[in-house]
Amino acid sequence: MSNNNNNTDMATKDLLTLDNPVFCCYLFWATVLVVKMLLMSLLTALQRFRYKIFPNEEDLFFKNIEVQFDDPHVERVRRAHRNDMENILPYFIMALIYVCTNPNPLVACNLFRVAAVARIVHTLVYALYPVPQPSRIIAFATMMLITFYMAAVVALRTLSFI
Amino acid sequence: MSNNNNNTDMATKDLLTLDNPVFCCYLFWATVLVVKMLLMSLLTALQRFRYKIFPNEEDLFFKNIEVQFDDPHVERVRRAHRNDMENILPYFIMALIYVCTNPNPLVACNLFRVAAVARIVHTLVYALYPVPQPSRIIAFATMMLITFYMAAVVALRTLSFI
Amino acid sequence: MSNNNNNTDMATKDLLTLDNPVFCCYLFWATVLVVKMLLMSLLTALQRFRYKIFPNEEDLFFKNIEVQFDDPHVERVRRAHRNDMENILPYFIMALIYVCTNPNPLVACNLFRVAAVARIVHTLVYALYPVPQPSRIIAFATMMLITFYMAAVVALRTLSFI
Numbered sequence: 001m002s003n004n005n006n007n008t009d010m011a012t013k014d015l016l017t018l019d020n021p022v023f024c025c026y027l028f029w030a031t032v033l034v035v036k037m038l039l040m041s042l043l044t045a046l047q048r049f050r051y052k053i054f055p056n057e058e059d060l061f062f063k064n065i066e067v068q069f070d071d072p073h074v075e076r077v078r079r080a081h082r083n084d085m086e087n088i089l090p091y092f093i094m095a096l097i098y099v100c101t102n103p104n105p106l107v108a109c110n111l112f113r114v115a116a117v118a119r120i121v122h123t124l125v126y127a128l129y130p131v132p133q134p135s136r137i138i139a140f141a142t143m144m145l146i147t148f149y150m151a152a153v154v155a156l157r158t159l160s161f162i
Numbered sequence: 163m164s165n166n167n168n169n170t171d172m173a174t175k176d177l178l179t180l181d182n183p184v185f186c187c188y189l190f191w192a193t194v195l196v197v198k199m200l201l202m203s204l205l206t207a208l209q210r211f212r213y214k215i216f217p218n219e220e221d222l223f224f225k226n227i228e229v230q231f232d233d234p235h236v237e238r239v240r241r242a243h244r245n246d247m248e249n250i251l252p253y254f255i256m257a258l259i260y261v262c263t264n265p266n267p268l269v270a271c272n273l274f275r276v277a278a279v280a281r282i283v284h285t286l287v288y289a290l291y292p293v294p295q296p297s298r299i300i301a302f303a304t305m306m307l308i309t310f311y312m313a314a315v316v317a318l319r320t321l322s323f324i
Numbered sequence: 325m326s327n328n329n330n331n332t333d334m335a336t337k338d339l340l341t342l343d344n345p346v347f348c349c350y351l352f353w354a355t356v357l358v359v360k361m362l363l364m365s366l367l368t369a370l371q372r373f374r375y376k377i378f379p380n381e382e383d384l385f386f387k388n389i390e391v392q393f394d395d396p397h398v399e400r401v402r403r404a405h406r407n408d409m410e411n412i413l414p415y416f417i418m419a420l421i422y423v424c425t426n427p428n429p430l431v432a433c434n435l436f437r438v439a440a441v442a443r444i445v446h447t448l449v450y451a452l453y454p455v456p457q458p459s460r461i462i463a464f465a466t467m468m469l470i471t472f473y474m475a476a477v478v479a480l481r482t483l484s485f486i
Contacts, residue, residue: 020249028478031475075217081410089417157180306362
């Protein structure tokens with residue numbers, strides 16, 4: 001009962017502050033995913049140096065090589081990185097505005113955890129150690145379904161403002 | 163007069179809560195655009211299965227096919243999806259910080275509505291039923307001009323913090 | 325002392341409002357970066373018209389040309405634009421949640437300024453006037469290190485909510 005009152009109070013003032021444990025949980029896992037995404041850039045750079053595949057004239061750090069595209073090792077990492085952008089960046093916004101609707105803390109925090117772990121698994125099975133499907137599809141679908149769930153919650157709460 | 167006072171009050175406390183109708187309107191239409199963007203992933207997957215074009219060894223769900231790129235049907239959807247990322251993701255941030263400047267509710271809500279509808283039209287005329295130009299250019303320019311307008315409003319309000 | 329008290333007060337209520345100078349500084353420089361990113365779309369369009377390289381049938385605005393890909397002038401701008409998406413979009417979220425941890429104003433504002441200027445330099449030396457390395461690597465690494473620093477600050481503050 002008092003918990004419920006507390007929730008109602010929060011809805012009108014403090015949701016996007018460190019006083020809200022749900023927001024803190026979002027902050028932590030969003031940070032993990034930002035770091036994971038930036039590491040994809042470094043992984044791409046690593047692959048470029050390992051296989052000496054550079055797309056720009058000014059990047060030819062080794063002698064006797066030319067600009068080159070479409071190397072499968074580099075392109076696999078870039079596809080994984082693009083998939084991150086397609087899914088994680090909309091998720092950041094969706095989860096942030098989901099926090100604003102003052103969701104149940106237990107549900108919300110576990111969604112943040114599962115979504116973040118799913119995308120880390122996605123990177124492992126796509127960019128690092130390609131394994132047979134459907135491992136990647138499951139990891140991909142997990143965050144997508146969580147984002148759709150959050151979208152449904154927010155849309156129902158704000159439908160009157162269409 | 164009282165409306166003006168009310169606005170001034172909101173500027174100092176409640177803008178990013180469900181008490182602010184402008185924020186609720188932003189939440190609703192941002193949610194619509196997040197869902198639209200995620201559907202592009204599913205549309206890409208649909209095209210891949212329809213034309214049996216897969217970029218990874220582990221995705222070859224049918225016998226006697228090889229990894230393949232540059233199929234025009236798949237690439238068209240991917241270009242539309244990339245265009246979404248280039249335009250909608252910066253718009254999410256721009257519109258959110260535009261809400262923080264406490265804009266006129268009528269102007270702000272209509273901008274959110276027009277921008278979201280314009281991008282849905284953009285997807286229809288780009289990825290689903292390609293139609294002659296300038297339909298796509300108009301849809302593209304609509305959200306871009308709205309984003310530039312919001313940028314101008316925010317930049318003028320925060321110029322002293324450069 | 326009073327400044328410190330003031331900071332503690334802000335942590336519990338007003339961080340994402342125009343009353344917070346750090347947030348205003350974030351708003352201004354995020355706006356600059358949004359505009360910079362949108363200008364990349366226009367720069368791509370400019371290159372497409374200059375070299376008459378269009379990827380869609382319906383975009384063939386000139387007679388006697390066909391759809392064409394992989395033009396080096398267009399692709400260079402598109403690579404720069406993609407690099408923006410890979411780095412600036414996660415930065416927007418990271419910097420926003422960094423503001424929520426109520427950082428030291430002087431440190432935070434200077435990080436926002438340096439990060440924004442670094443990415444403008446990145447665009448100049450990548451898309452507009454290609455210059456020898458390591459100019460682009462330095463510009464790229466500057467924002468990335470700033471984002472990693474913000475991630476470390478936020479992760480340490482929210483680690484107990486894992």
